[in-house]
Amino acid sequence: MADPWNGLATEAFFKQPTPDLVRHLLGMICVRDSPGGRTAGRIVEVEMYQGPWDKAAHSYGGRVTERTRVMYGPPGFAYVYFVYGMHYCLNVVSGAPGHPEAILIRALEPVDGIEMMMQRRHIDATHGQRSLCQLTNGPGKLTQALGITREDNGLAFFDSPLKLYHDQDPLPSAQIATGPRINVGYAEEAANFPWRYWVKGHSCLSAKGSPQKTKT
DNA sequence: ATAATGATTGGC
DNA sequence: CCAATCATTATT
Numbered sequence: 001m002a003d004p005w006n007g008l009a010t011e012a013f014f015k016q017p018t019p020d021l022v023r024h025l026l027g028m029i030c031v032r033d034s035p036g037g038r039t040a041g042r043i044v045e046v047e048m049y050q051g052p053w054d055k056a057a058h059s060y061g062g063r064v065t066e067r068t069r070v071m072y073g074p075p076g077f078a079y080v081y082f083v084y085g086m087h088y089c090l091n092v093v094s095g096a097p098g099h100p101e102a103i104l105i106r107a108l109e110p111v112d113g114i115e116m117m118m119q120r121r122h123i124d125a126t127h128g129q130r131s132l133c134q135l136t137n138g139p140g141k142l143t144q145a146l147g148i149t150r151e152d153n154g155l156a157f158f159d160s161p162l163k164l165y166h167d168q169d170p171l172p173s174a175q176i177a178t179g180p181r182i183n184v185g186y187a188e189e190a191a192n193f194p195w196r197y198w199v200k201g202h203s204c205l206s207a208k209g210s211p212q213k214t215k216t
Numbered sequence: 217a218t219a220a221t222g223a224t225t226g227g228c
Numbered sequence: 229c230c231a232a233t234c235a236t237t238a239t240t
Contacts, residue, residue, distance in 0.1 A: 047223070056223070058236095067236060085233030087224050104223055140224045150235095183223060207225090 014076030032146035041108025045198040056187035059100030071100040087140030108136035117145040133204035
């Protein structure tokens, strides 16, 4: 038997309940292979969206549209949508078929294909941790850096150019923080659900996702 | 057919 | 703080 915490995620891995999967995605490696090469990053910030009763979700109320159709299918596939007329966002579909749940990937720590990411993001080569993080520390930034577009909608994370890998054991709870999701103020009571999860203290968290630093 | 708006980012 | 920019969605 393969070690479930080492290597390409299996189709079965995605069948766990969304509240479990969202924590297990933290620390995993998201990979996008393209003819030009591989780009990849470690997942450090995510948000879950749960089906018909989550007013922040595109699938709120059980709406089935062309855009949200993939959310109603089996878990482990990509839900990619276009927002604000200029950005793509990448989600991992979760939940059993008929349960329109998904997990938005909000920030990555760059791991592979740095040069290609810099070209795609139109960022000049500079060095240091801070400049690396700006490649992928936001949901729109990471799709641009990995070259993810609407063409990726519906791809299987366990069998396609878009992949999720384990290279370490799941993060312990002590290293995971939670809080309200970003930019869902329209969602009334759901706006306050603590359904954003991030790696505590990580330097590549999204700008709005980074807890404000307090002075001592 | 038309109007409103967004699971964001970057610039001022 | 606010403009950019257009697909998606709901409404007429």
